[in-house]
Amino acid sequence: MRALVVTGPGKAEVQETEPPIAGPGEVIVDVERVGVCGTDMELFSGEMSYLHSGRSWYPLRPGHEWCGTVTALGEGVQADWLGRRVTGDTMLGCGRCHRCRAGHHHICADVAEIGISRGRPGALAEQLAVPASALQPLPDTVDLTLGALVEPGGNALRAIESTGLAAGERLLVLGTGTIGLLAALFARARGIEVHLLGRDPEGLRLARTLGFEGAWTKPSLPELAWHAVVDASNAPGLPALALELVEPAGRVVCIGLAGTPSAIDTRHLVLKDVTAVGVLGGSAGLAGAIDAYAGGSVDARPLVAATVGLAETAGVLAGRRPPSAGPGPKIHIDPRQ
Numbered sequence: 001m002r003a004l005v006v007t008g009p010g011k012a013e014v015q016e017t018e019p020p021i022a023g024p025g026e027v028i029v030d031v032e033r034v035g036v037c038g039t040d041m042e043l044f045s046g047e048m049s050y051l052h053s054g055r056s057w058y059p060l061r062p063g064h065e066w067c068g069t070v071t072a073l074g075e076g077v078q079a080d081w082l083g084r085r086v087t088g089d090t091m092l093g094c095g096r097c098h099r100c101r102a103g104h105h106h107i108c109a110d111v112a113e114i115g116i117s118r119g120r121p122g123a124l125a126e127q128l129a130v131p132a133s134a135l136q137p138l139p140d141t142v143d144l145t146l147g148a149l150v151e152p153g154g155n156a157l158r159a160i161e162s163t164g165l166a167a168g169e170r171l172l173v174l175g176t177g178t179i180g181l182l183a184a185l186f187a188r189a190r191g192i193e194v195h196l197l198g199r200d201p202e203g204l205r206l207a208r209t210l211g212f213e214g215a216w217t218k219p220s221l222p223e224l225a226w227h228a229v230v231d232a233s234n235a236p237g238l239p240a241l242a243l244e245l246v247e248p249a250g251r252v253v254c255i256g257l258a259g260t261p262s263a264i265d266t267r268h269l270v271l272k273d274v275t276a277v278g279v280l281g282g283s284a285g286l287a288g289a290i291d292a293y294a295g296g297s298v299d300a301r302p303l304v305a306a307t308v309g310l311a312e313t314a315g316v317l318a319g320r321r322p323p324s325a326g327p328g329p330k331i332h333i334d335p336r337q
Contacts, residue, residue: 006043014313035333070083165227175197229250236259251276
């Protein structure tokens with residue numbers, strides 16, 4: 001089968017590889033759509049921290065935002081998975097340790113991440129092997145575009161749930177990339193008053209197109225009471241800004257990761273009685289994201305700028321946008337092309 005293989009920093013090519021075989025408890029998925037995210041781009045560039053810690057290595061096959069159809073079953077898998085449209089969890093825990101048993105498999109010490117770590121092949125290929133325990137079925141109302149947006153949607157939904165906000169309360173989202181815009185969409189669907197802070201004019205324009213009138217740059221940000229702030233950026237200075245802006249007794253949720261360490265003044269954290277929350281992975285939010293997409297309360301499709309074939313993936317990983325791309329931050333790949 002054809003698969004995108006990253007062979008070293010800045011080097012990737014489509015190769016003919018052996019198709020996967022479903023082991024016990026696994027299924028084979030014919031992949032139909034894959035999203036490219038910042039983690040994939042860092043793996044391609046060589047900047048990803050896992051490459052330096054030994055958790056990831058070259059050659060690697062990226063791709064962890066995906067959907068497709070189950071076409072083969074391994075031993076012990078229920079027959080009704082065959083032919084179903086699915087997406088799946090990126091984080092594969094050992095299933096035996098105390099973290100996994102407590103429902104926190106995404107922070108298992110031995111977690112393997114599809115398309116990211118421990119040599120687990122990703123979805124930028126015609127087929128993918130996945131444990132049946134990681135699968136999430138997709139209803140007919142969730143098309144290919146939304147199906148490949150479930151994984152980032154699960155991350156964004158977890159961030160919003162971590163704010164603890166109720167309908168009518170006010171949220172500020174820092175960042176107008178995919179996760180920031182998804183977080184805004186999920187928050188609005190819950191009746192939360194949403195504002196976004198960005199620096200990219202294109203991202204701010206898209207936010208306004210999506211109906212968010214409160215899309216600001218830092219100089220124009222109004223002095224309002226922010227009951228929670230979600231940092232969905234990759235800027236090292238924004239966690240401190242989030243702490244500065246949030247209301248006393250509010251919450252700061254960090255889901256973005258900067259390339260260099262971020263610093264906050266814990267005196268502000270304590271004296272404002274602020275709760276700070278970190279969010280890793282979308283595992284616990286996948287089902288909720290699917291429900292929101294299926295029911296129509298969240299339509300994330302405008303975030304996808306273009307869908308291209310596997311041969312164009314290396315250029316996308318290098319930061320090149322397809323000539324026909326729209327304003328959205330996300331590029332999708334169809335491995336069948």
